[in-house]
Amino acid sequence: MxxxxxxxxxxxxxxxxxxxxxxxxxxxxxxxxxxxxxxxxxxxxxxxxxxxxxxxxxxxxxxxxxxxxxxxxxxxxxxxxxxxxxxxxxxxxxxxxxxxxxxxxxxxxxxxxxxxxxxxxxxxxxxxxxxxxxxxxxxxxxxxxxxxxxxxxxxxxxxxxxxxxxxxxxxxxxxxxxxxxxxxxxxxxxxxxxxxxxxxxxVVVNNPKSAYDDKAFLMFLVAMVLFGIVFLQYFSTMPLYYKEAHLLTELEIGILLGTNGFLIFLLEMPLIKWLENTRFTKTGLMLFGAILTGSSFLILNFTPWSGVLVLGMLLMTVGEMITFPYSNAFALDRAKKGNQGEYMALYSIAFSIAHIFGHNAGMRLVDKLGYDNTWYIVTLLAAFCVFLLFGLSRYLNMKKAQRQKSVEPLIENTLIEHE
Structure with missing residues (x-):
């Protein structure tokens, strides 16, 4: 111990x-x-x-x-x-x-x-x-x-x-x-x-790059808006689902939601420390976190058993613990090439936009289509987020390969001159 x-x-x-x-x-x-x-x-x-x-x-x-x-x-x-x-x-x-x-x-x-x-x-x-x-x-x-x-x-x-x-x-x-x-x-x-x-x-940048011209960062921001909309359902529509579809009491709902904060407090830092020593990329980890969060909604439609709510909460919590820290770290890394305040402002705005639309859209979907169809739509949004993060990963790998190709001739010329 x-x-x-x-x-x-x-x-x-x-x-x-x-x-x-x-x-x-x-x-x-x-x-x-x-x-x-x-x-x-x-x-x-x-x-x-x-x-x-x-x-x-x-x-x-x-x-x-x-x-x-x-x-x-x-x-x-x-x-x-x-x-x-x-x-x-x-x-x-x-x-x-x-x-x-x-x-x-x-x-x-x-x-x-x-x-x-x-x-x-x-x-x-x-x-x-x-x-x-x-x-x-x-x-x-x-x-x-x-x-x-x-x-x-x-x-x-x-x-x-x-x-x-x-x-x-x-x-x-x-x-x-x-x-x-x-x-x-x-x-x-x-x-x-x-x-x-x-x-x-x-970080001092003599010729800062505008965040609005950073294609990779803009793709990342759209993915974060989608992830934010999906994630926020746990704090608007999900408590209603617990009460109306599974007949949980306010105490049971409080305990279930409180489990999220408790697990984050207990496990997030050790998890991040462990992931820092692996070879996973930030985009790969964000993608995995988005998959887990989307899955937490999809499994709710598989069974009427209330135990699935605990599994859903665990999947969402682990997804959140991975996606949020690494998305923040990704934004900080990109900000080094431009105006740091501008980059971090856009990162914050992505989640503000999610707040504006996420709660309202979730409530309206539940009202018009019911919970099961709403969870399918939320899962679809998570899938689109995963698709964007996959595209971002491919785009960054392509840019990295292009930079390496442009550096190789310079290295060869330097070696020839040295000889």
Whole structure:
């Protein structure tokens, strides 16, 4: 048992002190955004908005996320990741506090749009900072550590949020959200000051390539939008399926969904550490993860036995643990040839787009076609994602072969001249 624990702890070794601080800041920030899971309840129960109005307000939420990610990437390339992160965290804190004083439909649409715009400026800046504070060989594990912080934050946030609502009402929730963002800003300023923090992989590109001209990266982004749409069904349509098709209780649904976070916390870092020592490529691993995630929906139609839900959750969790860290690492690698903020902004936007369309499309498909047909369609989307990732792998191999061919004559000429 002691050896097993030591092996687990060893998977965290080699990561820089700055990455650990960045993970703590992310944990505080994500745990602090506890208002998000309760937003629809707040809008319907406290402010008495209709479901249609809530739908439009949530669309403003998604639109703010997309524009914020894009703007964060632009600002990161212009003024640097540190200033963008500090501004985003501090301004988000004050905006969360102010949000509780908005009560009309129009003001809430604008307020939530503005909150998400400022809040999601943090993401591309954080990814660029993560790249700078990580050694090249540790980038995937550094990303995995940040994912652990995000998962812990999202796990703790709703539980703390429910307690705050019970004791202090929704108003208290906005105050705590705002204060935690401000605390995260203070931690950032104290421990990640550019004059003190140690940069391990500084990338300077004299003639940066635009991400919009990078065909491989654009193909990758489309695949990630599709993967995001498929993955998000586990947090929108799937809980309804558990309850309506398999008659699970809220407690059973909570345990099943909680298994996902627990397995990620327990196994993702050792899994990534092991995969780092294999010969698999990032695109090959993403492709395999997408196959597992798509399969988790397909098997649901094979049997009415409720045990298949556990198998589906396991397949999805392993697929997520492989695809997300390696997709993030792939984006960081591609960003080295261009404007890093622009690349990481587009990567963040891919999942913002998935949020805008994924939940809504899944609900409508279930309503019109039923669960079985919806799972077939979701599996088809996953298959298209796999096809794109396979095409991406072939394209990158072709480009690599072309570069090798162009280098060979130069090497031969050099040898001839030497002789």
């Amino acid at each position: 002691k050896r097993l624990l030591n092996n687990y702890l060893n998977t965290f070794k080699g990561l820089s002190q700055e990455v650990w601080w960045l993970a703590l800041i992310t944990l505080i920030n994500r745990a602090g955004t506890m208002v998000i899971p309760f937003l629809s309840l707040y809008l319907t129960e406290s402010l008495n908005f209709s479901l249609s109005d809530v739908g439009w307000i949530m669309s403003a939420f998604g639109l703010g996320s997309v524009i914020g990610s894009w703007l964060g990437g632009r600002m990161t390339d212009k003024v640097g990741y540190y200033k963008v992160m500090a501004f985003s965290l501090l301004a988000t804190g004050f905006l969360f506090i102010a949000l509780q004083f908005l009560h009309t439909f129009e003001s809430l649409c604008f307020g939530i749009f503005l909150v998400m715009l400022v809040a999601d400026m943090f993401r591309p800046a954080m990814f660029v900072a993560l790249s700078a504070y990580s050694k090249p060989e540790n980038k995937t594990r550094s990303v995995t550590l940040i994912r652990l912080a995000i998962n812990l934050g999202f796990s703790a946030g709703p539980a703390i949020g429910g307690l705050i609502i019970t004791t202090l009402s929704y108003g208290g929730l906005f105050w705590v959200d705002g204060i935690t963002c401000i605390i995260a800003t203070l931690v950032l300023v104290m421990v990640l000051n550019p004059k003190k923090a140690k940069v391990l992989d500084e």
